[in-house]
Amino acid sequence: MSTGSFYKTLADESLICGRCGNCRRDCPIYQELGWESASPRGKISLAREIFARGQGETVSPEFAERITQCTMCGACTKNCAARIDIQTFWQDLRGKMLEQNIAPKAYTAMIENLKSKKNITNFDNITRLDWAEDMDEVPENLAQESGAEVAYFVGCVSSFFPRAAQIPVAVVQLLQKAEVNFTTMGGEEWCCGFPLLAAGAKAEIQQFAKHNVKKMQDMGIEIIVTSCPSCYHTWNHVYPEIIGETLGFRVLHVSQYLVELLEQGKLVPKELTETVTYHDPCDLGRNSGVYGAPRQILQSIPGIDFVEIPTNSADSVCCGGGGNLQGADGALADAIAKKRILEAAQTGAGILVSACQQCEQMLEKAARAEKLPLQIMDVSELLWLAVED
Ligand code: SF4
Ligand code: SF4
Numbered sequence: 001m002s003t004g005s006f007y008k009t010l011a012d013e014s015l016i017c018g019r020c021g022n023c024r025r026d027c028p029i030y031q032e033l034g035w036e037s038a039s040p041r042g043k044i045s046l047a048r049e050i051f052a053r054g055q056g057e058t059v060s061p062e063f064a065e066r067i068t069q070c071t072m073c074g075a076c077t078k079n080c081a082a083r084i085d086i087q088t089f090w091q092d093l094r095g096k097m098l099e100q101n102i103a104p105k106a107y108t109a110m111i112e113n114l115k116s117k118k119n120i121t122n123f124d125n126i127t128r129l130d131w132a133e134d135m136d137e138v139p140e141n142l143a144q145e146s147g148a149e150v151a152y153f154v155g156c157v158s159s160f161f162p163r164a165a166q167i168p169v170a171v172v173q174l175l176q177k178a179e180v181n182f183t184t185m186g187g188e189e190w191c192c193g194f195p196l197l198a199a200g201a202k203a204e205i206q207q208f209a210k211h212n213v214k215k216m217q218d219m220g221i222e223i224i225v226t227s228c229p230s231c232y233h234t235w236n237h238v239y240p241e242i243i244g245e246t247l248g249f250r251v252l253h254v255s256q257y258l259v260e261l262l263e264q265g266k267l268v269p270k271e272l273t274e275t276v277t278y279h280d281p282c283d284l285g286r287n288s289g290v291y292g293a294p295r296q297i298l299q300s301i302p303g304i305d306f307v308e309i310p311t312n313s314a315d316s317v318c319c320g321g322g323g324n325l326q327g328a329d330g331a332l333a334d335a336i337a338k339k340r341i342l343e344a345a346q347t348g349a350g351i352l353v354s355a356c357q358q359c360e361q362m363l364e365k366a367a368r369a370e371k372l373p374l375q376i377m378d379v380s381e382l383l384w385l386a387v388e389d
Contacts, residue, residue: 007085010092014048016082017041023076023086028318028336029069037066040076040086047093057096064102067093069332072198072323073282078314087287090323094200106327107199115204118190120156126187128154131165132172139176143186144219150175150182150257151221153212153235155228156191157357163364164357167227170384171254177387178266182225188215194230194283197238198324209234209242216249227254227380229284229356230322236288253284255293255355255379262300269386271303276382277349279309279340279363280316281356294355294379301386307347317343319354321362337366345372355379 007013023040024030030039037046046063049055059067067090076086097103098111110120118125131154132138141148152171158164175182190212193205212235216224226232235251252260261267276298284290291313298306311317320326320336341363344352352367352374354360364376377385 006083007088009051010047010089010096011052013084013089014044014052016084017044017048018082019045020081022079022081025079026075026315026317028071028073028075028320028339029332032332032335032339033069038069043067043093044086044089047089059093059096059100059102061102064097064104067097068104068107068328069325070323071282071318071320071325071333071336073318074286075318078286091197091200091202094198095202096200098200103199104328107324110195110324110327111199111201111204114191114196118208119160120191120195121160123160125190128159128187128189129184131159131168134165134169135172139172141183142172143184144188145183146219148181148183148219148221150180150223150225151216151219152182152184153192153224153226153231154184154189155226155231155357157361158227159189161357161361163361166381167357167360167378170378170380171225171227173384174258174261174267174380174387178261180261183219185212185215185219192228192231192234193238194234195324197234198322205238206242209239213239213243213247221249223250223252223257225252225254225257227355227357227378229253229281229288230358232290233283233288253288253290253293253355255284255297256290258380258383259293259296262297267383267387269301269383272301272382272386273303274351275305275307275349276351276353277307277309277344277347278312279319279344279352279354279359280313281354281359282316282318282322284355285316286314294353297379297383298353301383307349309344309347311343319359319362321358333362334366334369337362338370341366341370341372341374345370345374349374351375351377351382353377353379353382
């Protein structure tokens, strides 16, 4: 999550804050709760009292609750007048909660589960490819083929959550259609470790990074494709820092790779007459700078009428599903998703596309709760609809 800024310590960064309040402007938590103590500026002020003014460095349970009320969406960092890397600040604050044994159970249980299962669920990691049973024919090369050029890093949510299974099925069908020489890590894929980072468990992510990188190197992979924006961000921005050198792979979000396949004429979309809008996932857009590829895919499909949500690209508003907020405060996450789905519905689109399994799940749940006639799809699902025979 590092932005390559001049970040030093909680104490130093809290003193740099000039209390201008710019960070409050687009914060979904502050917009929802309205309390200064829930705003980025308010939390940084509280942290200054604790860490820079020598008040024992002890985080109170009340402040700990506020610290978990954050989706790590990055809007505050984008708007910070003092260029503080505020997401790293939140990670460090969450690390203090862990050190002081006042982190919520949702965090500690998730960390312990990841250490034992290597994924965010209770399922055995060996069942990572069970989603492929939804396919008419499971590709023979799906698990750990050496000699493949491309590895699809599926991610925990798409691997294990039934609603998200449509995404890897679509991705694999697209790769097959384009005759890509690909495989996956199968049961050897471990969580990318992003949830650990978001929980403040910075040390624990190291073994996940080392395992995943080594397995990919052993498989001789040249291109890693992810459909999860957080996996993409972690492989691109966090793993090189942990490993201490360039990894030797191209790491692409699936939307970027699909654009390449479209440009090479390996995928040819047919007409779809639909009005479509797009929700930028925070970890793909604002936190990784990928805005164009998903839009290029939508605009490559003949017949699509593409309309933007008023807040889009760097100003896009979070779906509520990031930063481990769902586990810590599910009602708050749902309230944020509701606001976003109502904004998307105002475009008049019949389909809301995203490029993230977590956004898709959050927004679909919100659309159902609001009884909106809005279909939620991943960009790979929509493209597959346009290219399948
Ligand atoms: S990362 Fe997003 S939710 Fe968290 S404080 Fe910043 S703007 Fe608010
Ligand atoms: S925008 Fe930056 S400097 Fe201004 S109050 Fe927020 S954290 Fe402090």
